[in-house]
Amino acid sequence: MALTPTGKLERDGEERAFLARYKAGDYARPAVAVDLVVLTVVDAELRVLLIKRDEHPFKGKWALPGGFVRVGDGQKDQGEDLDAAATRELEEETGLDRKWVYLEQLYTFGRAHRDPRMRVITVAYFALVRPDLVPMVRAGGDAAMADWFLMRNLGKVSLAFDHEEIVRAALRRVAGKLEYSDVAFSLVPLTFTVPELRAVHEIVTGEKQDPGNFRRRFNRMLESGVIEKAPGKRITASKPATVYRFGRSR
Amino acid sequence: MALTPTGKLERDGEERAFLARYKAGDYARPAVAVDLVVLTVVDAELRVLLIKRDEHPFKGKWALPGGFVRVGDGQKDQGEDLDAAATRELEEETGLDRKWVYLEQLYTFGRAHRDPRMRVITVAYFALVRPDLVPMVRAGGDAAMADWFLMRNLGKVSLAFDHEEIVRAALRRVAGKLEYSDVAFSLVPLTFTVPELRAVHEIVTGEKQDPGNFRRRFNRMLESGVIEKAPGKRITASKPATVYRFGRSR
DNA sequence: CCAATAGTGTCTTTTAGACAATATACG
DNA sequence: CGTATATTGTCTAAAAGACACTATTGG
Structure with a gap:
C-alpha cells in the first residue's frame, strides 16, 4: 500500500477500489413505487383523482395514480430521484406540468402484504391542482380510465391496496397545512x-x-x-x- | 370460465389464479434502508447518536444508525413492516426498548447516488430518548463505535452519505412539533x-x-x-x- | 445578608370567535 | 324594491410577549 502524505487521499483511493470491486449482494429487495394523491376543489367539492386498474391485482378497482421508481442497474446509473419519479408520474398520468402543481412528499407506506404480488413500499406524494387546470387533465396512456372522485364518497368505493388510508393521510396533512401555510392558494x-x-x-x-x-x-x-x-x-x-x-x- | 352468481367471487378467483401464476419481473430494485436520528438532551446540550462506519463506503466516517429493511422473498413471506424495521434497528443499535422511546417516521430520502455502491432509498425515522435512559445505551454488535455528538458541532464532522441533511430535517421537525405537541416530554x-x-x-x-x-x-x-x-x-x-x-x- | 432563580403579577398586543350592522350588487 | 352576500364593525376571550416584582433557597 503506497504511502501518501495525508492518509485521506489513501482512504479515498481505498474506497474507490472497494467500489470498483463491489458486487451488490442478491439479498431480496422490495419494489418501490410512488403514488400520488391528486386533489382539487371544483364546484365546491373536494375531489381526488383515481384510476381504474385494468390488471391484477385489484383489477377493476380504483387506485391512486402511481408507478414504480426507475432504478438504474449499477453504480453509474442509479435511475431517477424520488421527486423526479413523482413528477414524472404526475405528468404521465395527468398531463399536468409540475410547474403548475403543488407537490409534496406525504409519507411512506410499507406494510408487508399491502400488495399481494410482492413486497412493495410506496412513497406517497400529494398534489394540489387548481380548478382551472382540471380540464387540461387527460388520463395517461397506461390508465384504462381516470376519474375525479368526490372525497365525501370515498367510504363507498373500496380502493385498491391501502390507498384509502393514503388518501385520508393526505387529507389530514392538507387540512393541517391550511392553518399555517399558503397551500390553499394551490386550490x-x-x-x-x-x-x-x-x-x-x-x-x-x-x-x-x-x-x-x-x-x-x-x-x-x-x-x-x-x-x-x-x-x-x-x-x-x-x-x-x-x-x-x-x-x-x- | 365458470358462471358465478355475483361476478365478484369470480373476480376473486381470477385474482387468486393470477397471483399463483405471478412471477416477479427481474426489474432493477433499490435497496431500502431505515435510518434513525436518535436525539437526546443531556446537560443542557442537544445530542445525536452517531456510529462510526467500519466498512466502505465512508469507512471511518460517522453515520446514522440504521440498516436494510428485511424483505421476504415471496408472496407469502414479505418480511417486516417499516415501523418494525425502525424499532428493530433502534433496539439492535442502542439496546433501548421501543416502549420508552418516541419514534416517528420523518421523511424518505432517495436521491440517486446518495450511496455510491448502489441505489439506496432510506426511510428516515427520528427517536427521542429521555436523558435518564442515555446511560443504558450500548452500541450494537455491528457498530464499531457509537457516540453522542453535540448537535452544535455537526457542521464540523462531515457525516457519511446525506446523513447531515437527514439530521437537520429531524431537528426542524422536532422544533416544529414542540410548539403544538407533547414531544418535549420525551426529552x-x-x-x-x-x-x-x-x-x-x-x-x-x-x-x-x-x-x-x-x-x-x-x-x-x-x-x-x-x-x-x-x-x-x-x-x-x-x-x-x-x-x-x-x-x-x- | 446576598446572589440566583423559581414563581407571580401586570400591561400590551395579537388573534380567534361570536355576532350585529352596513353596503351593493342582481333579479 | 328585496334578497343575498360581501364587507365592516364591535365586543369578548384566549394567548403571546415584554418586563417588573416577590419568594425562597443555598452559600
Whole structure:
C-alpha cells in the first residue's frame, strides 16, 4: 500500500477500489413505487383523482395514480430521484406540468402484504391542482380510465391496496397545512375572491368559517403583501366580490 | 370460465389464479434502508447518536444508525413492516426498548447516488430518548463505535452519505412539533421541573424562552391535567423547583 | 445578608370567535 | 324594491410577549 502524505487521499483511493470491486449482494429487495394523491376543489367539492386498474391485482378497482421508481442497474446509473419519479408520474398520468402543481412528499407506506404480488413500499406524494387546470387533465396512456372522485364518497368505493388510508393521510396533512401555510392558494385559480378562498378552507377542513373573521385573516395577508388586489370584480348571485392574486414577492 | 352468481367471487378467483401464476419481473430494485436520528438532551446540550462506519463506503466516517429493511422473498413471506424495521434497528443499535422511546417516521430520502455502491432509498425515522435512559445505551454488535455528538458541532464532522441533511430535517421537525405537541416530554426524565422543560425548548429551538411566559403555558397544561404535581423538590443552585410528572390520563 | 432563580403579577398586543350592522350588487 | 352576500364593525376571550416584582433557597 503506497504511502501518501495525508492518509485521506489513501482512504479515498481505498474506497474507490472497494467500489470498483463491489458486487451488490442478491439479498431480496422490495419494489418501490410512488403514488400520488391528486386533489382539487371544483364546484365546491373536494375531489381526488383515481384510476381504474385494468390488471391484477385489484383489477377493476380504483387506485391512486402511481408507478414504480426507475432504478438504474449499477453504480453509474442509479435511475431517477424520488421527486423526479413523482413528477414524472404526475405528468404521465395527468398531463399536468409540475410547474403548475403543488407537490409534496406525504409519507411512506410499507406494510408487508399491502400488495399481494410482492413486497412493495410506496412513497406517497400529494398534489394540489387548481380548478382551472382540471380540464387540461387527460388520463395517461397506461390508465384504462381516470376519474375525479368526490372525497365525501370515498367510504363507498373500496380502493385498491391501502390507498384509502393514503388518501385520508393526505387529507389530514392538507387540512393541517391550511392553518399555517399558503397551500390553499394551490386550490384556487390565479385570481380569486375572499369567499372563494374561504370556500376552499371550509371544504377541505369540513368546517364552516365565519365570513367576517375569515376576512380579517385575509386582510392580514393583504397587509403583509402575500396577496394583492387584482383588476376586475367577480360577478356572483349577489354583491360582486373583489378579485385578488398572490403578491409579486412569491 | 365458470358462471358465478355475483361476478365478484369470480373476480376473486381470477385474482387468486393470477397471483399463483405471478412471477416477479427481474426489474432493477433499490435497496431500502431505515435510518434513525436518535436525539437526546443531556446537560443542557442537544445530542445525536452517531456510529462510526467500519466498512466502505465512508469507512471511518460517522453515520446514522440504521440498516436494510428485511424483505421476504415471496408472496407469502414479505418480511417486516417499516415501523418494525425502525424499532428493530433502534433496539439492535442502542439496546433501548421501543416502549420508552418516541419514534416517528420523518421523511424518505432517495436521491440517486446518495450511496455510491448502489441505489439506496432510506426511510428516515427520528427517536427521542429521555436523558435518564442515555446511560443504558450500548452500541450494537455491528457498530464499531457509537457516540453522542453535540448537535452544535455537526457542521464540523462531515457525516457519511446525506446523513447531515437527514439530521437537520429531524431537528426542524422536532422544533416544529414542540410548539403544538407533547414531544418535549420525551426529552426529560419521568419527573421534571418547569425550568427543565423550558431548557429543552430553548435547546431544541435555539431560542430563549421568557421564564414567566413559559410558566403560564405550563400552568395551562397543569389545569388541563396533562401534567400533575409529583412529590419532592428539585435541589438547584438557588431556590428549589417543584417537581411534576405527566398526568395519569396519558 | 446576598446572589440566583423559581414563581407571580401586570400591561400590551395579537388573534380567534361570536355576532350585529352596513353596503351593493342582481333579479 | 328585496334578497343575498360581501364587507365592516364591535365586543369578548384566549394567548403571546415584554418586563417588573416577590419568594425562597443555598452559600
